[in-house]
Amino acid sequence: MWSLWSSRNDRRHGKAPIEKVTAINWALDICFHLTSPNKSAEDPKVPPLVPRWQRPPGNTLKVNIDGAFDAEEESGAIGAVVRDAEGGFLMATTRWLPDVGSALAAEAEAPCAGVQLIYTVTEGPVMMKTDSLELVSLWNNRGSHKSEFAPIFGDV
Structure with missing residues (x-):
């Protein structure tokens, strides 16, 4: 699958x-x-x-996030999976995005889903992983470079 x-x-x-x-x-x-x-x-x-998935450091939760985009339908979806330091599955979520403009916009929505999953289960360290280098670059430069995703990053 x-x-x-x-x-x-x-x-x-x-x-x-x-x-x-x-x-x-x-x-x-x-x-x-x-x-x-x-x-x-x-x-x-x-x-x-x-090994494709790597464990986070001890006592750290790892949240893997991803977004998908259908250009023809101008829709998408996001998903997030949370695992503990031993690799044990804790929880997951998906959400349909009926109106999204790009693959990057879908990817930008995914961290919110990840944060929504973990905020009730831990106050400890969390690692978030995505396959979108462009999203990571925007996140790392969010203080000096404003993007259209700044409101989403503010929510995260």
């Missing part, structure tokens, strides 16, 4: 999508390898697994 979702997200962000049949075959292949009892990590035929 992640492969299909990632392909849809790539397509909506202007990247070349993964063919659906290829994505399904990839997922089936991964399931086969994960359930195969005879494969060892030292087997030279099996490439080592590269």
